[in-house]
Amino acid sequence: xxxxxxxxxxxxxFKQALLIAYVLxxxxxxxxxxxxxxxxxxxxxxxxxxxPDSFKLTNYIELFRKQDMFIYFKNSxxxxxxxxxxxxxxxxxxxxxxxxxxxxTGAMLFAFFTLGMMIPSQTSIIPxxxxxxxxxxxxxxxxxxxxxxxxxIPIGVFILTGFMRTIPQEMIEAAQMDGANExxxxxxxxxxxxxPSVATLAIFALMIVWNNLLLPLLLxxxxxxxxxxxxxxxxxxxxxxxxxxxxxxxVVISVPMVVLYVFLxxxxxxGVTAGSIKG
Numbered sequence: 260x261x262x263x264x265x266x267x268x269x270x271x272x273f274k275q276a277l278l279i280a281y282v283l284x285x286x287x288x289x290x291x292x293x294x295x296x297x298x299x300x301x302x303x304x305x306x307x308x309x310x311p312d313s314f315k316l317t318n319y320i321e322l323f324r325k326q327d328m329f330i331y332f333k334n335s336x337x338x339x340x341x342x343x344x345x346x347x348x349x350x351x352x353x354x355x356x357x358x359x360x361x362x363x364t365g366a367m368l369f370a371f372f373t374l375g376m377m378i379p380s381q382t383s384i385i386p387x388x389x390x391x392x393x394x395x396x397x398x399x400x401x402x403x404x405x406x407x408x409x410x411x412i413p414i415g416v417f418i419l420t421g422f423m424r425t426i427p428q429e430m431i432e433a434a435q436m437d438g439a440n441e442x443x444x445x446x447x448x449x450x451x452x453x454x455p456s457v458a459t460l461a462i463f464a465l466m467i468v469w470n471n472l473l474l475p476l477l478l479x480x481x482x483x484x485x486x487x488x489x490x491x492x493x494x495x496x497x498x499x500x501x502x503x504x505x506x507x508x509x510v511v512i513s514v515p516m517v518v519l520y521v522f523l524x525x526x527x528x529x530g531v532t533a534g535s536i537k538g
Contacts, residue, residue, distance in 0.1 A: 296507040303503055318507040326504075328490070328511065335469060335486040338400055342407040342468045347461060349408065350415025351453065355445045357416070358423035369420055375413030380473060388477055398480045406478065407468050415460050422456040423449055462523055466516060487512045 295303050296318050297311035322328045353372065357365050387406065388397065396402030426449055434444050450457070472488040479485050491512075494505040 292506045293510060295503055296510055298503050300501065300503060318503050319511070321504065322507055322511060326490070326493075326508075328487075328508070330483065331485060331487045331490045334400065334484055335488075338403055338407070338475075338486055339465060339468045341404045342411075343461060343464045345404065345408040346411050346415050346464045347457060350412050350419055350460065351450060351457060352445070353412070353416050354419035354423050355449050357420050358426070358449075359441070369416070372413045372416040376417060380410055384473075384477060391478060397478055398484075400479070400484050403475060403478050403486075406474055407471065410474075411464050411467060415464070418460050418463075419453060419456055422453050426452055458523055462520060465519060469512075469516060 291308060294309075294311055295307070297314050297316075299317075302312065357369050357372075359365075360368065391397040391402050391406070394402070396405065430448060431444055434448055439447065470488060471486075475486045475489050476492075479489065487508075491505065491508055494501050494508060
């Protein structure tokens with residue numbers, strides 16, 4: 260018994276040590292970056308790992324006064340809002356339709372969307388740019404929203420279909436007997452029951468769209484419509500990079516995602532848990 264207890268204690272201690280090491284490996288770089296936002300260029304190079312002499316907001320003030328961060332914030336917010344809204348609406352509709360199909364048709368349609376997850380976005384850059392140029396959408400936020408939506412919908416369908424297939428058929432039949440059509444079943448039964456999975460998809464899509472660099476870099480050319488990730492590229496010079504200003508911009512860009520995750524984490528955990536149990 261004593262040996263067994265010692266082995267159990269040693270195993271728990273080892274796991275806790277690994278967890279602490281992982282947490283430190285994640286937190287320390289962000290801590291160093293955050294403190295660097297309060298330093299000047301010379302102060303950062305003289306003592307990159309030390310605490311700043313003072314916690315002045317000079318770099319943050321410069322971001323919004325001289326770097327037009329409000330414009331890029333607005334652009335990213337608009338693109339993210341419409342992209343994520345389109346992804347959630349279309350993915351849930353398609354997932355509901357597939358979950359209601361019987362036989363090979365539903366399975367083949369589900370496989371078709373699943374195949375879309377296997378195509379890396381990098382492999383379709385050239386045909387995508389040609390297509391958007393011919394449609395006149397190569398330099399517009401509308402074109403970016405359409406492309407972001409198209410790339411993430413397969414993931415959304417994959418996540419939501421598995422959940423909607425678990426909705427009790429008796430519940431749907433009872434609603435239909437009361438006169439509900441397919442739209443009412445989707446809106447009043449399937450969608451409310453699937454909210455945990457929808458929230459999981461929302462967080463996933465928000466992070467992808469908000470932080471996406473490749474597609475905006477490909478499609479957006481005018482400064483007035485560029486998103487926040489493109490703004491970060493402007494802080495990198497040919498011979499010198501303003502790292503305190505760059506780190507300040509990274510912190511500012513990260514704050515909305517952290518806040519949203521804090522408010523939606525309950526739904527995210529419920530969605531992941533429900534998916535693991537129902538799967």
